[in-house]
Structure formats: structure tokens, C-alpha cells
Amino acid sequence: MTIGGTSGILNNSEIGRFTTSNRIRIGTATTGPTSDGMVGSSISATSITVSEALTIGNSDSTFVFDSSGTTTLSANTSSSGHIRFDDAVNLNAAVTVSGRTIWFSSTVDGGHAxxxxxxxxxxxxxxxxxxxxxxxxxxxxxxxxxxxxHISLHGNVSTNNGNVTFTGAVILNGDVTVSSGDGAGNISFSSWVNAGFGHSLTLDAGSGSVTVSGAMGNIKEPGSSVTKLTSLTVSGGQIDLNTVATTGNIDITGTNIDLKGGTYSSDDGNIAFRGPVDLHANVTVNSDANSAGADGNITFTSTVNGNASGRTLSLKADTGAVELKGDVGGTTKLASFTVAEAGQVGLKIE
Structure with a gap:
């Protein structure tokens, strides 16, 4: 079935008539109440193609793409109501989808924006x-x-050297890897990242940058407890990170790493910063945040400097090891540097 514009089998004016009954489901063979009890209309289809720009619904309507095959998007789709893709979605062109809520029940593929x-x-x-x-x-x-x-992620996200941008709060409902390829595609999160019921996050930007403007893994929402990431792995060129909390390892690799939060903590995992680090705040790194169990190690493989004078750095590993392989404050001096607890300390000595 082809829909959209005025030339499709189901055109915009016809869609408008259907959505007055609250819900239209393209792809099912029945008409009447839907499985969730909402009154609506249904049209049978073995596959769906949006060939021209499609505008559907009102603020109370829901438009569901649910054929026995796939939905192909070749044009923009917008609604003041809700849009749900129960089909796997293939992109056949650069596409914008806008709605009150947008739901993808299956996969999304295609070499387009x-x-x-x-x-x-x-x-x-x-x-x-x-x-x-x-x-x-x-x-x-x-x-x-x-x-x-929220923006809710249950699976991995991949682009071919293109940017990945999340604007809004993100919740992880599975272990997630976000990859922008081996090239210069950037990865950015404008807000916080919640670990859901406890999941890992891997961000791989190739030679591109990674920016996370909000806290990761230590968010408390109304009616819930704080849930930490199980682990965080980040790699790229320029890395900008806010506060991080995990139960396991934190591993950050970049050509330059800017720490813009106050605390980087793991209950028992190793914490490693693999690249030059600039402190944009007074920073505490703690690899024994739960004060129990095995204690992780803390490693800085390169230099550590403040982005301005007056920054402080405190490291706490309990029985774990602390190792700094580069100069601390060599370019911009720190106001203080403290190893509060460690089983072993290794410092660069010239």
C-alpha cells in the first residue's frame, strides 16, 4: 500500500476521515476495536510505503503502521497525535517524522538521515x-x-560516519552501544542518561567527538530509586563528560578528555582515563563508592590539568591501586591534589 500526498491509494484527506475515530491501523485485516480496546479503523496491507509527505491525525489520534511486511519511508510523516511503527522500518530517503509520541516497535535501517x-x-x-x-x-x-x-533505547544505534544526536532525557532499557562509525561522526546527549534497571552504555565515535551534557547513571526520578550504569565505555576524539556513576568499569579513551562534572564513581570497577584530561570542575574519582567488596583501580594514562586555576582533584580507591602516568598540573596548576585512599600509588617521577 502506498500512502501520502494526493496520488497514493490512501491520500491525506481520506486519512483525515479515518483518524476522527481515534485510531487508524494500516496493515490489519479487521475493522473495529483494536487489541488495546480503543475504537478505531483498520486497513489491510502486506507492506506500506510513504511515498509523499504525509500529515495525519489530531492530538488524540494514533496512527499505527502494522503490515505483514515492512514500512518504507520515502517522505516526511507528521501528526499532532501519536505515531507508532509496529513494522520494521526502511529509509528510502532522508526523512523527518514528527508527532506527540513516536514509537518504533521493531528495527530501523537505511543509509539515509x-x-x-x-x-x-x-x-x-x-x-x-x-x-x-x-x-x-x-x-x-x-x-x-x-x-x-524520555527517549527510550532498547537496542544499539549505528550510523555510517554520521552524527548521532539525542536532545532530551534518555533512559536505557537494555545494554546499549551507540556507534557513529570509524570517521568523524559525533555523538551527543543534551541531557541526562538513566540506567533503567541497570544497563551498560558504550559510546564509540571513531575520530569524532562525544558530548554528554547531563549526569549518567545517577538519576532519581519520582517514585524510583537511583540506578547506576553497570559500566560505561567511551572512545573518540574530544570527550566531554558530566558526572558518572556505575557499579562496574568506567573506561574513557580520547585525544582530549574534559571532565565537567564533580564525581566519577564506581562501586567496585576500574576507572581509566586514556588521554590528556582537563578538569572543568573540582573532581572526585572514587572506585569504591559502595565501600564494600573488591575495590577498583584508578588510572590516568596522560597529563591532568585544570581548565583554569583553582581546580582540585581527589582520588579514592580504598585498597585499589592509583596510577598517574603523566604530569599533574604541569600546564595549569591545580589548587590541590589528594589521594585519599589507595592500596598502591604510582606517580610519574622525572
Whole structure:
């Protein structure tokens, strides 16, 4: 079935008539109440192609793409209501999808740019770019002012040397790897990243930059407890990180690493900064945050400097080892440097 514009089998004016009954489901063979009890209309289809720009629904409507095959997006799709893709989605062109909420129940693939603008929740239940990496992804949703709205990631996200941008709060509902390829594609998060029920996060930007503007793994939402990441692995060129909390390892590799949060902590894992580090705040690194169990090591493989005078650095490893392989304060002096606890300390001596 081809939809969109005025030339499709189902055109915009016809879609408007269907969505007055709250829900239209393209792809099912029945008409009447949907499985979740909402009254709506259904049209049978073995596959769906959006061939021209498609505008659908009102603020209370939900449009569901659910054929026995796949949905191919060749043009923009927008709604003041809700959009849900129960099909696997293939991109056949650069596409923008806008809606009150946007839900992908399966995978998203295709070597094109995808822009998503959700007023509230934006949900990915499957991998994005897992078979054919996208050229870029810009995902907006989950405004930080709305505690229960998020960008929800259940699977990995991949682009072919293109930027990956998340604007809004992100929650992990699985172990997630975000990769922008081996080239100069950048990865950025505008807000915090919640670990869900405890998941790992890997960010691989190749030679591109990684920017996380909000805290990672230590977010408390109303009615829930703080959940830490199980581990965090970051690699790229320029790395900018806010506060991090994990139960396991923190491993950061970059041509330059800017620490812009106050605390980088793991319950028992190793913490390693592999590249020159600049402190943009007074920083504490703690590899024994739970004060129990095995204690992780803390390693800086290169220099550590303040981005301005007056910065402080405190390291706490309990029985773990602390090793600094480069100069500390050699370019911009720190106000203080403290190893509060460590089983062994290794410092560069010239």
C-alpha cells in the first residue's frame, strides 16, 4: 500500500476521515476495536510505503503502521497525535517524522538521515542501523521538564560516519552501544542518561567527538530509586563528560578528555582515563563508592590539568591501586591534589 500526498491509494484527506475515530491501523485485516480496546479503523496491507509527505491525525489520534511486511519511508510523516511503527522500518530517503509520541516497535535501517521530533516519548524497541547504518540520526523527545517522558533505547544505534544526536532525557532499557562509525561522526546527549534497571552504555565515535551534557547513571526520578550504569565505555576524539556513576568499569579513551562534572564513581570497577584530561570542575574519582567488596583501580594514562586555576582533584580507591602516568598540573596548576585512599600509588617521577 502506498500512502501520502494526493496520488497514493490512501491520500491525506481520506486519512483525515479515518483518524476522527481515534485510531487508524494500516496493515490489519479487521475493522473495529483494536487489541488495546480503543475504537478505531483498520486497513489491510502486506507492506506500506510513504511515498509523499504525509500529515495525519489530531492530538488524540494514533496512527499505527502494522503490515505483514515492512514500512518504507520515502517522505516526511507528521501528526499532532501519536505515531507508532509496529513494522520494521526502511529509509528510502532522508526523512523527518514528527508527532506527540513516536514509537518504533521493531528495527530501523537505511543509509539515509533520520530526524525525529517527539513532543513527549520517543521509543526505540529495536536496533537502529543494525543491518544498514543510517547516514545520521537526530532524535528529540522526553523534555527534561516532564519527568515521565524520555527517549527510550532498547537496542544499539549505528550510523555510517554520521552524527548521532539525542536532545532530551534518555533512559536505557537494555545494554546499549551507540556507534557513529570509524570517521568523524559525533555523538551527543543534551541531557541526562538513566540506567533503567541497570544497563551498560558504550559510546564509540571513531575520530569524532562525544558530548554528554547531563549526569549518567545517577538519576532519581519520582517514585524510583537511583540506578547506576553497570559500566560505561567511551572512545573518540574530544570527550566531554558530566558526572558518572556505575557499579562496574568506567573506561574513557580520547585525544582530549574534559571532565565537567564533580564525581566519577564506581562501586567496585576500574576507572581509566586514556588521554590528556582537563578538569572543568573540582573532581572526585572514587572506585569504591559502595565501600564494600573488591575495590577498583584508578588510572590516568596522560597529563591532568585544570581548565583554569583553582581546580582540585581527589582520588579514592580504598585498597585499589592509583596510577598517574603523566604530569599533574604541569600546564595549569591545580589548587590541590589528594589521594585519599589507595592500596598502591604510582606517580610519574622525572
Amino acid at each position: 533520520l530526524v525525529l521530533n517527539a513532543d513527549l516519548d520517543l521509543v526505540f524497541l529495536g536496533a537502529v542501523g543494525g543491518t544498514t547504518p543510517l547516514s545520521s540520526l537526530s532524535a528529540t523527545g522526553g523534555p527534561t521538564s516532564h519527568s515521565f517522558s
